[in-house]
Amino acid sequence: MTTTSLRASTGLSRRVASAAVPPISDLMHRALAQPHLISLAAGFVDQQSLPVAEIAAAAAALVADGELARAALQYGTTLGHAPLREYVLDDVLSGDRQTRAASGLSSERVVLTAGSNQLLHLVTECLCDPGDIVLCAAPTYFVYLGLLAGIGVRGVGVAADEDGLIPEAVEEELARRASVGEARRVKAVYAVSYFDNPSSATLSLERRGRLLDVVQRWSRDAGQPLYILEDAAYREMRYDVDDLPSIRSFDETGDTVVYAGTFSKSFSPGLRVGWGIVPPMLVAPVCHFKGHIDFGSAHFNQALMARAIEMGFYRPHIDTLRTVYRGKLAVMLSACERHLGKVSGVRWRVPHGGLYVWLTLDEGIDAGPDGTLFDLAVKEGMLYVPGEFSYAADGVAAKKNTIRLSFGVQTPERIEAGVAALAKAIAQTQHSAP
Ligand SMILES: Cc1ncc(COP(=O)(O)O)c(C=O)c1O
Secondary structure (H helix, E strand, O other), rough: OOOOHHHHHHHHOHHHOOOOOOHHHHHHHHHOOOOOOOOOOOOOOOOOOHHHHHHHHHHHHHHHHHHHHHHHHHHOOOOOOHHHHHHHHHHHHHOOOOOOOHHHHOOEEEEEHHHHHHHHHHHHHHHHHOEEEEEEEEEEOOHHHHHHHHHOOOEEEEEEEEEEEEEEHHHHHHHHHHHHHHHEEEEEEEEEEEOOOOOOOOOOHHHHHHHHHHHHHHHHHHOOEEEEEEEEOOOOOOOOOOOOOHHHHHOOOOOOOOEEEOOOOOOOOOOOEEEEEOHHHHHHHHHHHHHHOOOOOHHHHHHHHHHHHHHHHHHHHHHHHHHHHHHHHHHEEEEEEEHEEEEEEEOOOOOOOOOOHHHEEOOOOOOOOOOOOHHHHHHEEOOOOEHHHHHOOEEOOOOEEEEEEEEEOOHHHHHHHHHHHHHHEEEEEEHHHH
């Protein structure tokens, strides 16, 4: 059905009728329709280590005090639960080895949202008109690409490698846009700065300052603000490396970087508590826009999260998760070694955190949803995310011979079996090649 006929028959808005169906929803349908399939596709977290006892204790403590319970069950503010905003700010600053005084930050710059996805959405809507541009790594978080497409904003893929987004490539793309009269259309650079989804790359320390420099220089020269949207969703999910200071921590005036964080990966995605540390001039627009949408995300969940932190559950839980995921990652890497190590053209990045292993196959293999490998893999009993979903329509061309595997949700046995099934499917494409 065309967009026009869909609109005519349903009364849908132009924007919704033309929004693409999220690619992942088709994958999820396939997974649900065939429950025996081993899904290494979904970015869900480990089920067994979800903090059930901690939440039970925190909820009991929260509702034990009638007055606090009633306050938590009431609407909150648009910015969100004040004690949690204070905690978030101190936690990010302590990771960045900064004081409040040195950073110039206060909790008035912290806004709590329904997951960090909502923060990304709010900020992007505040900055971009239809036709505007956001530069992103190629590949990048495909949900964000879908968000951009849904509001008519153009994502443009910029070269990235194992050290993340390449600042010189950002600079070149900015110059290219200027040369075609689109300088004023570029509004932000989106960077997943820790253990990227899907590529697992972390932006190197040295590139953090340089990227900020490129963006701030461009802003000055172009005479209009260009922002960095720093998505730190996986910051706490590191397994064998030290933390790095955020890009935000290099932003001395605090005017350039929007920092998005979340408790989804480090505690529970079901609570959907995320946040942003927002430049001063964006606080009011983001709050006004959020005010029109929901005038505050679930207050009870924020109060519950704050209580879990006060009771000392959060940091130890992160330590537990690191042990769990370190183990699962090792299982996936040794399965890759065992089943894919000798397959011609297959290579993968060894992650130091996050939930994903990024595979590159032989150039001739199309791992996309319409290629031969995807159906063969489903027949063999496994599901993966085609890497091509993670490339913006514009900029660096999609690499169809790429795959994202997730080790978050499956058991070690199923991770092993899933990778073995993938290897069988790849072998069949190689046999069937002309
Ligand atoms: C890179 C990245 N950013 C943001 C999110 C959103 O997380 P949430 O909205 O649950 O905070 C995810 C979730 O998978 C992600 O992978």
